[in-house]
Amino acid sequence: MCHGILKEKGVGMMHYAWLIPVFPLITFLILLVAGRVLKEKVAYIGIAGLALSFLLSVLVLLERIGGETYTYVLNWMTVGENVVTMGYEVTALNAMMLIVVTLVSLVVHIFSKEYMKEDDRIHVFFAYLGLFSFSMLGLVLAPNILQLFIFWELVGLCSFLLVGFWYFKPEAAAAAKKAFLITRIGDVGLLIGLVLLFNRVGSFNYAEIYTAVEMDQLSAPMITTIALLIFLGAVGKSAQFPLHVWLPDAMEGPTPVSALIHAATMVAAGVYLIGVMYPLFLASSTAMTVVAYTGALTALFAATMALVNNDIKRILAYSTISQLGFMILALGTAGYVAGLFHLMTHAFFKALLFLGAGSVIFAVHHRQDIRDMGGLWGKMKVTSVTFLIGSLAIAGIFPLAGFWSKEEILASTLINGDGFLFLIALVTAFLTAFYMFRLFFKTFTGEFKGGDLNDPTEETFNEQAAWEATQSAEVGLDAGYEERKVYPNHQEVPENEPRENAGLMTFPLMVLAVLAVIAGFINAPFLGHQLEAFLTAGLNVGTQPHGALWLAFLSVAVAVAGISLAWAMYVKGFIREDFFSSKAPSIHKLFQNNYYLDDIYLAVFVRPTKEISLLLWEMDKTIVDGVITLIGSLTSRSGKAMGKHQDGQLQTYGLVTVFGGMVVIGLAFAVRGYFG
Amino acid sequence: MIVLETDWSLMTPEISLAALALLVFTIDFMTGIHGKKPFIGRLAVLSLLVTAVLVILLNPGGGSIGDLFLVDPFARLFKLIILIGVAMVIMISMYYLDRNPEVYQGEYYSIMMFAALGAMLMVSSADLITLFIGLEILSISSYVLAGFKKHHRHSTEAALKYVILGGTASAFILYGMSFLYGLTGSTSLVEIGQAMPVLFQQYPALVGMSFLFMLVGFGFKISIVPFHMWAPDVYQGSPTPVTAFLTVVSKLAGFAIVIRIFTLAFGFEGIHGEWSFILAVMAAITMITGNFIALTQNNVKRLMAYSGIAQAGYLLVPFAVVLGDFSSTVIVFYSVAYLMMTLGAFAVITLVTEDSGMTDISSFAGLYYRSPYMAIAMTVFLVSLGGLPLTAGFIGKVNIFILAAAGDMLWLAIIMILTSVVSFYYYFGFIKQMFMTEPRPNDKELFVPGGLLTVVTVSLAVVLLLGIAPNLLLDIFNQYNWMPSFN
């Protein structure tokens, strides 16, 4: 009945798109206020909120398909003669993104209900998740780049909060800070970029920016500058080289968070940003080249690092970086749809992989080292199968989702990029398949190497121990005590064998697995590139490249080669596991240590800054304040010196008086010339 | 024959004060040497107040007795300041003498009244001789008062230093005056002033010498640097109420007479320009020296002496900048403010130092706990002396700033402002003692006698009132034609 009224007024579902982010916001507020009281039930509220959002998103998408872009804005602020507006907008791209975000968020909510059930701060967790969903959806719905930036920062905040959710773990706290800080570098670039845009265009609105670009209101160097600054934002958020270092560390957060934020949605915001600003990028070939090479290099570097890591989540994190690099590469080579398509498919299968990893971690009691795993295939059926699907999808095996999108990316690299980029893309595809299946085989095949799951001495992370050793001087001797106490999920674990988790955890896996299988078809060539048509309608983003059939075969072949190598090494042992590491130990070490980037940053930026600051502080105390102190002491010292003449001898006083008189005479003589 | 032809009613206040002073002395004479005689103090205060009323009521139109004795607004205002000041000093003294019974009370009060009489004569006189006699009545009475605690080594030493240096200063003044007389054949300031422009052309060196000698002498009396050296010692050694008397009454009367002489005799026809710069430099040095040395002082009375030197520097500024009704208004306003804030402060200082028996600044420790009212009042006085808002001192000081700036002596205003900030340090050092330090273990709650309470309350009221509504006074002052010669 409501529907009828709306129809009469000519207002569709899209008018109510603003409600999509509001539902999670409401859950956030409810949980913030009443979370402690609700305790166990918080998950239902969160799930309900997201479910509503998801439903509404579906309705909006359905209406948007074949409909027009819908925009609604309010005055937000007056700046001189310019009015800055805020509101929401439903375009093809964000209609798609709404679905991706709400869906992944929903399944992550469901997964978390089980995963986090033993944490006594579960209400906080769900509150944060709600806030994140709100921010991410707000980001997506933004009709202007300022609003995007606002929510962009908010998702950064949520990432900070969720990475640092287990704040009592020093490494989680450090990782949260690192994540926020490094993305902040990119954010400042983005901020400056949009400020420059505003100064030139007089508005933050996408539409007006597009128009300005089209009408050549901006000079070419300015476009390049702005595009690069905006891209800097994307580099930070999407963890591209060289600002990617935060993402692996961000794995300190709970695994559902990694799935939602650091795989599917937030990190993809950078790609989304480039997508939204695409006309601007297209106007600058320099910017496009930079984008393409950054993406390609990131994809390759991240893949190499994923090869050698042993932490299940970190491998996935490097994989995420690598895949994001792929998307950026696609966008940089004019593959607008390819990049965004991969964004979507990646969201599904990477969320799947993370949740699968979460399921595994949960089952083996929060151990993450794949060397301690193995042989889970038989013990965790659903997890294993879905994980396999995810791995196949990311490797790009026909006909899973990853295949379609990756093939398009390869196509755009080949057609619009140069051979070098294509080569990198191919190598990366090979490496992707290899490391994913290295992970898969080590985790799910062979024998379980975890030992007794209830042995507390086993629960150590090497890195953590090292970190704590450095920190112990600061945090005090009770650090070890705290560590024992605070891990919420270890207590009362009766089993000492990993086994499949409850349905609430496996159901999301299944949903995502299905999507990882079918999502690719929406832009499949034989179905007529539906997504491309939808996304490019009415937008000037250039013609989309499509590859020939041989490319598809090549892509699958590369993937199969990677899988085979992994199989040969980790299942059959044809090649020794330490074959490469022993042949080229320095390269292995390089990969393992993240190309020493963290150390370089520490040595080049962090330490000098701190040294300079200490120096400045010293200067502040001694020179800047010292001058003031000196003036003060000079004043009182000169007071003392003047007072010294007051020696109690009246004849001294008389003498001073006489000499004072002489001075006065001299003064009169000198200044006025009395006697002249 | 001036004696017979004159309207002596112009001198009614002086005559009645003289009569009352003699009455006080006679009554004291008849009631024996020893013992406490509070009634004499009260009588003295009453006499002074009666005289003050007479000053207000009589001769609003002004007039003069020959060239000798002027009754103009300037003189009347300063007479009021002197009378009220001495009355308040005597009220402070009543407490002090109560604590120091060895001091002869009747003599003390009558000499103080004679001093007031001399000061009154001085500010009214327009003749070198009358002026000199008035000045000497005040000075000799002051010498005596400074040494009144004759069994006290500090007191006698102070008196000795004062009398020797003061005598020398008198000689300097007289030597300067002798040339003024010699060159004009007259002792009338007005006549000297009329002859001055020509004389200055003729004998620049002699006139300059005469001016400088008088400047040294009077500079000594009002304690401006470099003729200030006596002040800290004498202020420190004298009985505290006498210090108050010297800081306020003696200094303000000195200022009045400096203004009188230098405006009437040296003031016009371009001669002001010749010496205004010297005065400005001295004002600057005075402000700097006073404030800087005060920073290092621990003795309350000595600190107040340096503070008083600095204040003298402030008072000198408008005088150095410009002559006329405006500067007189500013000077008189600041004099009133100075009178009230300094006397109020001295009332509290007398109370505290007499109670603790020492004059170190630490005797103020925790005064707030011992007597909140006194502490708050003292804070207001100090804040006013420092020149912070809502007090008369602020308005007075800012007026001087404005005058200096308007008179093209911005540099002087700048020095004044900066030294004022320096003065915050020691004024707030007091405040720190009172509010932020615990009282010493043996200090009990302070009993505040009625006389001191009255002085403090009146001063407090005036300081605050003038700080908020300075127009009460300024509106009156603006109507005045301060001196006949200003037209």
Add this chain to the structure above:
Amino acid sequence: MMANMLIWLVFLPLIGAILLFTIPKENVNVIRSLATIVSGMALILTVIIWGGFDRGVSGIQNGTTLPWFDLGFLQINFEIGIDGLSMPLLLLTTLVTTLSIFASFSIEKRVKEFYIWTLILLSGMLGVFVALDMFLFFLFFELTLVPMFFLIGIWGGKMRSYASFKFLLYTGIGSGIMFMTFLAIFTKGAEAMNFQGTSFSMIRLAEIFANPANPEVLSEGVKAALFLGLLVAFAIKLPVFPFHTWLPNAHVEAPTAVSMILAGILLKMGGYGLIRAGFGILPDQAAKFATLIAILGLINIIYGALLALVQTDLKALVAYSSISHMGIVLLGIASFTHSGMQGAVFQLVSHGFISALLFFMVGAMYERTKTRTISEMGGLSKSVPILAGFMLAAAMASIGLPGLSGFVSELLAFIGIFGASADLIPAAMTIGIIAGIGIILTAAYLLWAMQRTTFGPIKEKFMNLPDARPMEYVPMVGLLALSLILGVYPHILSDVINTTVIDIVSRIGG
């Protein structure tokens, strides 16, 4: 009616202070409630004035000029009024003061005096923001010194004596320099007018100085000197490097509520004065020195941030962050653009709320842990999650997280500096980019501090700390909500500021 309200507003706290005098000091609760009521009434008055504020008028409104006293050659007037510049700051003053009074309920020592001084301080601050006469401005400016001296000196920490004297003398010198410059401006103005109709009115002097017919007296050099005088004077209050060293001392020693007022309002007087007097009377000079101001602002941002990075005392860290944030004000006003100027005013207000909140949180933590040394804390989220949460929120607001007010002002200031005309500031772009580094540093030191205080393992001795008391919610929630409102819907503030800002910028033909 409104004009009378302004007068009432300024004197109401003073009357309140006098009323407090009459209450015996044992009645602590009566005293606290009376102080709260008085400042609350001032708040209500400001809100009414805010409601009646005409957003379309660029000049002074609700102005009153009462004759105060006459020096014969000069009439000093009690001239007050508000415009889009002072209105937000008035509201800021009453809001922050009221909330800081709530924050001061934990003070048990000499309660009566505390509130008397606070109310006198409030009067002084309100006076500064409504005064249009330079004399009056100076009066109120100085009036804030004494209460602050007492508030730091009596209720402060270990080094309170040093800090209070340093505050008094340093800012005393500042206001001294300010008045010197005022005097010079007055004199030059009077000379230009041949001593006809001279006054201390800023409005009047602005007209005189804007009049091109007065070139002789008002040479460029003179005007430049005057402007530099004002710049130094207000730089001390703001504070601007290298005149900032009083601030960390004062903040570290001051009690929480006083720190809130000091950072929240008192510093703003510097920025306000610079715009009101410096830009109001000498806009052309301000434009000439735009580069200098911008560079000073830049130095402030970076220098403050770098020093905050290495502080070991949490409160000192926040103090240096204040210095850093005040740089944004300078950057904004130097740009001479609508957005920059608006951003500066916005930053004054927003930083008022945020820094007050930060200081409150630091104070609340100190009260519980008895330490402010960052390395001695840690893991406080465990025992005091709500306080830690608010502290994090405050830090985020300070970092400039969108949705909170700090972001809006930073954005506006950045739009301003990047949009500054190349004639005014040749290297505006470079300055803006370096300032961007400052934003990163801000995040660095605040997050570092948060990581070390609220995150990480908790120490056993901090396990059983009590979380927020009901009274503490008032300032916490209040300040955060204010920051949130301004961040989410800045229009409510920007439309008050905007018209006036356009007027100021247009004065240099910008």
Add this chain to the structure above:
Amino acid sequence: MNAQMFFFIVFALIAIISAVLIMALERIAHRVVAMAFSFFAVAAIYFLLGAEFIGIVQIMVYVGAITILFVFGMMMTEHRNVGFGPDPRKTQQILGFVGVGFLLAFMLYAIVTADLPNSGEPYVGSAEIIGLELYGHYFIAFIGSAFLLTSALIGAVVIARKEAD
């Protein structure tokens, strides 16, 4: 050189030499005598100028009263002590000499360069004229000096009085 000049030089020399002797002599009693001589010479100068009344007053007050007063002052204090030994303050002496010397140079310079004209005939005032002026024109000052003396009298008595106890 006329007689007047001769007498002037004689008396002026006596005055100056006696004044120097006040400063220079060892014994306090001798110094007081030198002072009396100096005052006496000044009185002679007055006579030379035709101011007999002032000259007589000078002799009565200075040579008579004040010298006696100083003798009393001397007798009641440390009169047996010949000197206080060598003065430790050499700088004080030198600076005093230099300062006063400069002052004197300045004064003499001013006086000599002014080269004031003498009035044709010296003005000779009689005691009568002085009396008329004193009780006529300067009546206020005269009465004032009465109070001055009263005040000084009371003060001197109070301060110098030795209490019985």
Add this chain to the structure above:
Amino acid sequence: MVSITLFLALAAILFCIGLYGVLTRRHLVIVLASIELMLNAVNINLVAFSAIGPFANITGQVFTLFVITVAAAEAAVALAILIALYRNRNSIDVLKHDLLRW
């Protein structure tokens, strides 16, 4: 008649000798005597001006009388203070009296 300049010069010399005495003599009685000497110098000036000055008239002599009066009163008070001081401190050495300083 002898030129007035000589009288004035004599006065100046006596004044300076007196001043020097005040500044350097250690015996307080002599210091007081020096002050009297300075006042005598003033008197010479006044009388000289009165007799042979540019505007010779009686006023100078009247002035001299007042100066003498004042000098006497001052001397009396000064000696009284001196005696009181001697009683307290048993010394009339200038150098000894520096309790009040700094």
